Amino acid sequence: MEQSQRIAIVGLGLIGGSLGMVLRRRKLAHTVVGFSRNPATLRAAKSLGAIDEGTGDLKTAVREADIVVLATPVSEIVPLALRCARFMKPGAILTDVGSSKGEIVAALDRLLPKAVAFVGAHPVAGSEKRGIGAATSAIFDASSYCIITPSARTNRRALRTVSSLWGGVVPKITQLPAKRHDALLAATSHLPHALAFALSASAPDGGLPSMPRSFLEMTRVAKSDPDLWAAILLSNRSAVAAAWREFDRSSAALRKAITRKDRKALTRLLAKAKARRDDCKEQ
């Protein structure tokens, strides 16, 4: 990562703001310029040390940037990328932080002008909070990592630059094709979020002094922003549907064993599920 770089962060929410804080604190960029339509967000980003400069004008934000990072909700990434591309200097690199990648990568590979090099990325980090007020370098902790999703159109320099950018921020970088990324994240993040929302919606209203810890823990992510998550679930809907069918199979097996009072089968299913979970790195 050349320290002489000017990095524009478009969208100063939890991820964009936290990224800016780390880039500035670790001196991974010469200048971090932030774009937000909201002047209060720009002020907050400035006072939190997330940006060197802030602007509500997209052209001003991106025209001198060496790297432009789109850190908006997934539904806004493609249209904003196309607008940014009109203003970016030749050779500048565009990347994003979207939680689903297939739709974004396919659309930008098709629609971006050749002069703008794009590679998708997804920092697997964050919390149920949103907005610049929740930004903190702590989200990029030892368990966080970034998935870069190169495609046939990705050029090497862009891949190297974006890998280097995130390599300075999170402890681990990995590469996956966008489709594979989407299938894995559907099963391990998007579906879990959907189940948490469904569980929260179906829970009884009152009756206990407080909800048991298992419920609170399983539904924490249902405190996440509904707009953000509607966009993620819709943008990755076919992979989410496939993961849900897989979940249906394992939950149907459990239900059957319970209904039939088949303790042996039930214990075996639970033990298998436990073994899978025990194998997960916790970090």
Place this chain on the structure above:
Amino acid sequence: MEQSQRIAIVGLGLIGGSLGMVLRRRKLAHTVVGFSRNPATLRAAKSLGAIDEGTGDLKTAVREADIVVLATPVSEIVPLALRCARFMKPGAILTDVGSSKGEIVAALDRLLPKAVAFVGAHPVAGSEKRGIGAATSAIFDASSYCIITPSARTNRRALRTVSSLWGGVVPKITQLPAKRHDALLAATSHLPHALAFALSASAPDGGLPSMPRSFLEMTRVAKSDPDLWAAILLSNRSAVAAAWREFDRSSAALRKAITRKDRKALTRLLAKAKARRDDCKEQ
């Protein structure tokens, strides 16, 4: 709670061991006697300060006790209660810590001799760990509480004694009919556990550097003991099935909105689920 009491804890696992530690540390009993078939468990309980005396003989454990607390897996509570009753002195009180209450309370109300006063209890506390090695007074923290499930057969003295016992251990006591207890716990603990096991079983094996935090959190309870949870799910199967149907309804609504790409409906459902979760006391 008279400090002159002798309390027998039958089953020295996570809950029994932790209860003994608190009773002794806070001097809530004159003597805590522990029963386990496993001599190593008795030794561990002694060295952890969970019991004053330990024995592998049930009669020795319970015959002088003023209160007998059954802290075994739910499937063993009824048969052990009936054995204990044969040895208990007149006027002694029997209680349990089972996570489901309907089957236990109904069976013991029917089968116990009149001389033994029984009232069911469920300390809502614990973790995914099991066994005396995991016992700690910390499980009875500020968010823990105990649900006492009196029935038509419960006598006042037993209710007072068991309420007083748990009142010294957890910050809050509440009373619920066993059936209501089971419906509430099915929806807020037993179903969440089953979903966590199902999610863990359906997750892809590898492909990511580590599982996202949402997955780890939603499946932590899938690290729980399969035998214990098979017994809980089976003993509360009709309430679990009812809670699962309720969950089906809210998850079907989400899936439909996703499949139809109905962002407005999806956002509304997620927002409703979030509002429910935001309303939960965290503590």
